[in-house]
Amino acid sequence: MTFTKITEQPSKYEHLEKMSVQELLSNINQEDKTVPLAVEKALPQIELLVTEIVAKMKLGGRLFYIGAGTSGRIGILDASECPPTFGVPFDLVIGIIAGGDTAIRKAVENAEDNATQAWIDLKAFDINENDIVVGIAASGTTPYVIGGLEACNENNITTGSISCNAGSPLSQTAKFPIEIVVGPEFVTGSSRMKAGTAQKLVLNMISTATMIQLGKVKGNKMVDMQLSNSKLVDRGVKMIMGEVPVSYEQAADLLKKHGSVRKAVDNFTAQ
Known part of the structure; x- marks a missing residue:
């Protein structure tokens, strides 16, 4: 199977600079509408990963997200929302971004190209076989993320992934891959758009479904939420x-x- 980066394919729209504000917003919205449908097609993959995460957490394991750039930031966002929403410890769901915390606000040059750094970052948390690591990369080719999952596989640590290209190297590396194929971006290659939205939707599903399965919701209420305001x-x-x-x-x-x-x-x- 030939691997094609659909996330890098040319936009279906030409001459964006000549569009009115109304046309820009309408066309972006039209593209955004396709994202939930792409997520729906991947529900069986998402179910497999969530089931595995729940099993690991019941053994005392933790959930790690690793990513670079937008993908890393989205993972950190989801992880940081778990303690206030579900009342879990801050170190139960952990987001790690290539380049460290500086990269949350400012791009760190070449950080995503370092194939060995993710494992170093994970080892700082004393990662073990009860934990599970989900690599997030729109392209499915980010060396930082792939290298991290490869090291996890070598150390018998369960791996999952979220990417937006079919048959990517990342999907082939992860034990539980999720592929949300959203197609070319409105602005060619700007994967913070549809791909980023898809990743956010999937992470919402993963953390919410996991916490419900672990008993952190009663009825439909966040009964363990932190009372921070x-x-x-x-x-x-x-x-x-x-x-x-x-x-x-x-x-x-x-x-x-x-x-x-x-x-x-x-x-x-x-x-």
Whole structure:
């Protein structure tokens, strides 16, 4: 099978600089509409990876995302949202970007081309066989990501991947590959657009489905969320009121006393 970087193919649109703002927005929107359909086609692949992640986490394992550039930033975003949303430790889901934290805001020259650095970065976290590493790369060819997964495979660490080209070297390296083929970008090669959106949608699915499977959601509520601002405290109070027969003031007292919606409801119910 010949590998073609569809993410690098010419845009279907010509003379973008001659388009009006309305035309630009409409055409970008038309392209964006295709992304969820591409994700839908990959649901069986996503299911396999999520099932494996849940199994690893039940053994005490952690989930790592590794990527470069936009892909690395999207992985860090998803990882950083898990503790406040689901009340899990900050080191349960870990995002690593080529070039280190500096690369979150500013591109680090040649960082993605270093095929050995990802394994060095992972070893800093004492990675082990209970953990799982998901490499993220729109092209599916990023040396930093591929090298990281190859080292994980050699050390019996389960690997997954998210890419936007079919049959990429990254997919061939990962034990649980996910391929979201979104086609050429509106601006040729600008994979922060449709490819980035696809990666974000898949990561939303992976982390959310995993946390639900691990019991971090009750009904449809984030009962273990961190109460880090007044909006979330108010949300938590109203969650408690929806579960047990108490006033707003009583629910607020329970939440303050027990520190989470789950504990407040469980303690009230046990009385």
